Amino acid sequence: MSRRWPEHTTVLVVEDDLTTARIIQARLEMEGLKVFVALHGVEGLEILNREAIDLITTDLMMPSMNGFRLVQEIRDLPPPKGRIPILLISSNQNEQDMVRCLAAGADDYMIKPISVQVLMERLWRLFERSRRAG
Amino acid sequence: MALVSGLVLVGAILQVRRDRQNRHRIACYQAWEVQLTDYLFKGGYERGSFGPIPHADRWLFRNFLARYQSTLAGQESEVLRQLYLGLDIHLSLPRRLRSRDPRVRAMAAQEIGAFRLDELTETPPPPVADRPWRWNPGLRIEGYLNLVLPLLDDPVPYVAHVAARTLTHSQDLRFASPVLAWVMREEVYQRERLLRVLEGFGPGLLPWMKDHLESPDQNPEPWILFALLVGSHRHRDSQPRLLWLLEVPHVNLRVSVLKSLIILADPTIYPKVLPFASSPVWEIRTQAARALGVLGGPSAIPALLPLLADRVFEVRRNAAQSLVDLGRAGVSALTWIAEDASADRFARDIARERLEWADERGHL
Numbered sequence: 001m002s003r004r005w006p007e008h009t010t011v012l013v014v015e016d017d018l019t020t021a022r023i024i025q026a027r028l029e030m031e032g033l034k035v036f037v038a039l040h041g042v043e044g045l046e047i048l049n050r051e052a053i054d055l056i057t058t059d060l061m062m063p064s065m066n067g068f069r070l071v072q073e074i075r076d077l078p079p080p081k082g083r084i085p086i087l088l089i090s091s092n093q094n095e096q097d098m099v100r101c102l103a104a105g106a107d108d109y110m111i112k113p114i115s116v117q118v119l120m121e122r123l124w125r126l127f128e129r130s131r132r133a134g
Numbered sequence: 135m136a137l138v139s140g141l142v143l144v145g146a147i148l149q150v151r152r153d154r155q156n157r158h159r160i161a162c163y164q165a166w167e168v169q170l171t172d173y174l175f176k177g178g179y180e181r182g183s184f185g186p187i188p189h190a191d192r193w194l195f196r197n198f199l200a201r202y203q204s205t206l207a208g209q210e211s212e213v214l215r216q217l218y219l220g221l222d223i224h225l226s227l228p229r230r231l232r233s234r235d236p237r238v239r240a241m242a243a244q245e246i247g248a249f250r251l252d253e254l255t256e257t258p259p260p261p262v263a264d265r266p267w268r269w270n271p272g273l274r275i276e277g278y279l280n281l282v283l284p285l286l287d288d289p290v291p292y293v294a295h296v297a298a299r300t301l302t303h304s305q306d307l308r309f310a311s312p313v314l315a316w317v318m319r320e321e322v323y324q325r326e327r328l329l330r331v332l333e334g335f336g337p338g339l340l341p342w343m344k345d346h347l348e349s350p351d352q353n354p355e356p357w358i359l360f361a362l363l364v365g366s367h368r369h370r371d372s373q374p375r376l377l378w379l380l381e382v383p384h385v386n387l388r389v390s391v392l393k394s395l396i397i398l399a400d401p402t403i404y405p406k407v408l409p410f411a412s413s414p415v416w417e418i419r420t421q422a423a424r425a426l427g428v429l430g431g432p433s434a435i436p437a438l439l440p441l442l443a444d445r446v447f448e449v450r451r452n453a454a455q456s457l458v459d460l461g462r463a464g465v466s467a468l469t470w471i472a473e474d475a476s477a478d479r480f481a482r483d484i485a486r487e488r489l490e491w492a493d494e495r496g497h498l
Contacts (some may be wrong), residue, residue: 019167020205026171093206115208116174 041065302334365394427456
């Protein structure tokens, strides 16, 4: 599968589990993407305010601000930041939580353990869709 | 005095030792994290070697791999499995499963599940230089799950729980019967929590239960788990079986069936649930109050209004909540009850309470 990410594409990874964060970061950097890692939602919002971000992956259960609140806060921002595609990653298989997050504005979700290939494919699709939508 | 000094000295030595172990662990993890991402994503795999793991650090490395194994699936997970097998510590699993230390037994059972050491050995691995990218070795080891089985009777509940999880995650229905028996031996309040363990078997468990359980008239308890599993798997094919179970006159079974029917949310079964709103058993009326709102939509309002005056609080609360969840029509009905001075006092109170609750959360 050939993906040609535009130069300077940036991804914000919001994840309190450093193991997952490092894996995702390493794989994304391998594709030439610039990656910012935040350990919780508050830090994620700070980075979002400071940097131009194209894609966001976020964990659901995090200290300070969980993924659900983070999705809500991002969707309350004015465009273009408020429209950045968000992929939710969770170790919690609770369907209700997932439905809440999707209803709050997350674009997609994955449950751990994650396949990195599938993750990359989903991020690419989200990115393509967002680019087409302008 | 000498004794106290001696104890202080021993404590200090133990603390220093523990600190040194922690520092060593952190240093190893930091080094391995870099090595692992290089190995997985930056060509390290093609070079054929992760790097040497000192013999004394093999157990530490196992713990490190297990953390990543719970995060990664797919090809990377298989690569981690190869690294684990390269340590050769799986050879000591039969001995560790019989260890006197429950932590060792639990870790051994967990290892078998996490690194999938449960299938048939097929072929020996080819030389590293001949392996294609992300080579899938097909190396499996048979029989470890049978060694985990006796741990279901372990005197330490945590060990039994880990063993059950390992057996269910194998999705091997040969183990469905002993795991189900283990769940049924647990206290009733624990069983719903243990559904998560049973779910590990995947959707194949439901047909297996249909074929193997005794009739619900003879033994309804396992069918309660069946009913709840149907809800969590959203297995629509099982809805006729749920309706059949609804006929069995067993309170907890009916309650569980109603819970699952709420999740499946098929409006065509509304007429079958309606009679349970007038059940003499309050637990059934409580679930029926939720089910009617979900299944009937606005047409359930006439059936829900009398439940607002039920003598049991849980029934009144569920009926009021169902009305809130119905949106404008349900809220109008609740508002009408809340403002009607001639309405039942219980109905008026619960209507006001739910309207305030919904207002505080912005649901109105």
